[in-house]
Amino acid sequence: MKLASMVTALLSSLAPSVFAEDANHNHIGIGITPVEYHYGMDVDVQKVLYRTDNSSKAGVVPVIVVYEDSNGEVRKLKHLEWGGRHLSS
Numbered sequence: 001m002k003l004a005s006m007v008t009a010l011l012s013s014l015a016p017s018v019f020a021e022d023a024n025h026n027h028i029g030i031g032i033t034p035v036e037y038h039y040g041m042d043v044d045v046q047k048v049l050y051r052t053d054n055s056s057k058a059g060v061v062p063v064i065v066v067y068e069d070s071n072g073e074v075r076k077l078k079h080l081e082w083g084g085r086h087l088s089s
Contacts, residue, residue: 029066029076037079044069057083
């Protein structure tokens with residue numbers, strides 16, 4: 001399985017629990033410059049702290065993920081994904 005697919009699967013599986021807490025965690029990651037994800041990038045995610053809620057957006061939209069790595073450092077990653085809302089015909 002490609003790394004990008006694994007990262008997407010991991011983040012998507014954690015997304016529902018993060019969406020419920022989205023409003024309470026807007027302060028997480030402030031002051032951390034996001035790193036733009038590129039294909040093949042090695043990402044060390046121990047725990048997801050925040051993820052952009054794109055469930056009501058359509059098309060390709062940016063996502064910010066704030067996470068803790070295996071060393072306990074908080075990092076921020078930016079990538080694109082399809083929003084959760086379907087485009088109408």
